Amino acid sequence: MTAETQVATAAQGVRSELTGKVTSAKMEKTIVVEVVRLVQHAKYRRVIRITKKFYAHDEKREAKQGDTVTISSSRPLSKLKRWTLKTVLTRNASAQ
Numbered sequence: 001m002t003a004e005t006q007v008a009t010a011a012q013g014v015r016s017e018l019t020g021k022v023t024s025a026k027m028e029k030t031i032v033v034e035v036v037r038l039v040q041h042a043k044y045r046r047v048i049r050i051t052k053k054f055y056a057h058d059e060k061r062e063a064k065q066g067d068t069v070t071i072s073s074s075r076p077l078s079k080l081k082r083w084t085l086k087t088v089l090t091r092n093a094s095a096q
Helices: 003-012
Strands: 017-027 030-040 047-057 068-073 081-090
Touching: 017 047, 017 081, 030 068, 030 081, 047 068
Parallel strands: 047 081
Antiparallel strands: 017 030, 017 068, 030 047, 068 081
């Protein structure tokens, strides 16, 4: 690895990635991804399913509703978009 690539990697930092399901792909170059995580309740110790929606940038409009995708964090692109589409993991069979 050269010094230039080390500096570029250090300046960019490590991008966090999330995996979720596309709930909406109706906007121009924007998808809504629902990420589900399992968290243990602090008091009752029961496992709770928490869902959160993320707005992600899809430049080529390759993700469709129902697809499972990986998104990575990025600079703010709009009021709500802070993520970009990295890969489409699985396609929704009924969308094709």
